[in-house]
Amino acid sequence: MSKKMHVKLKVNGKEEEFLAEPRELLIYTLRERLNITGPHIGCETSHCGACTVTIDGKSVKSCTMFAVQAEGSEITTIEGIGNPDDLHPLQTAFKEHHGLQCGYCTPGMITRATKLLEETPNPTEEEIRFGMAGNLCRCTGYQNIVKSIQAAAAEMNAAKEAAE
């Protein structure tokens, strides 16, 4: 066993400090150490995207990063995006447009989609499919995920216009 290291990072706005072995993957830090269980473990091989979180403005598969690498960074998980009393427009849209069935991929899908819409506020279907290519869903066939993201984009753009 190697020496444990001091890690300090911010998750959903809250400072966290702990000692971890260097080999501890971030997804385990989130789920087992910090009890933040929104990000899921799907394939654990950097393919499925169920573990997607946002780290310093980048969508990252947290199964492919060590917690020590994230030292000093700011992380947002699905828990930091919305909650049952205050859903994010993407969460509302996924619910209304049947963007999920079993729901296992959904936290990763929505976390990735927040970043996609930040970078491309008015995406075409092709841009959505390309931008969501790192997230796999085995239920929906993706059509309703595309519809949900389109609906959320329209909602968010309308809200932004109304605010201006």
Place this chain on the structure above:
Amino acid sequence: MIPAAFEYYRPKDMAGVLSLLEKHGDDARVMAGGHSLIPMMKLRMADVPHLIDLQDVGGMSDIEISGDSIKIGALVTQTKIIDHAGLAEAAPILSEAALQIADPQVRYMGTVGGNVANGDPGNDMPGLMQCLNAIFTVIGTDGERQIAARDFYEGAYATAREDDEVLTAVIIPMPKGGYAYEKQKRKIGDYATAAAAVQIVSGGGACVSASIAMTNLSDVPVFSADAGAALVGTSVDEAALKAAVTAMLGDIDPTEDNRGPVAFKNHVAGIILRRAIARAWSRA
């Protein structure tokens, strides 16, 4: 999927990196985005007792475009390649290739330096850099040296970089003419079944020069000088395409794996090269 235990270091400068490499030799590996290395460590196919994270080392995250060349720091990510307006103008083949690497999440983390230094025959940037005749800068305790991309790859995961050296930058002579990076893959995120990088310069309706390199069709990327030469002086007609494909097939050395038998890979390589040449020629 938990890797074997290792010691982790995050030095603040290159001197710190080099002293760790000198101390631990081939027991140490440097890491940028980690999206090639970490999966291999999780599968316990890579044993890295000492892992050196380069993220805090400055001076390797910039793209510099001058009159006759482009310098890309080793820590520049695939996403940065795709988003860089100057690069889209100067060398659009880079973003065309980068967009075909893995998926968005991986491209935020994966770097140009990692992609070319890793020596995995499946990586796309090595073949691309051979096509562009890029030069890699590596630094060791004895200072810097330059290695041509076309001389860098010796075998799968074996390169001309010494264990105590770090690849810091890629320098590309300003590309000329039409370009294409064409890739056949089984699914998003997969390595190529076959991929081709092509740059063609035209003049007076004929091909003046052509550079061709292939990916994942040998244990190293394959720069095929003969395939390029087969196009020069022609109008890139059917006969020239056939000659280029025949020359390329003589240079690659695919092996059977889960992407198919050798005959299939040769077939796909031919199709992919034809498409790449046609697209590059249409842009020349």
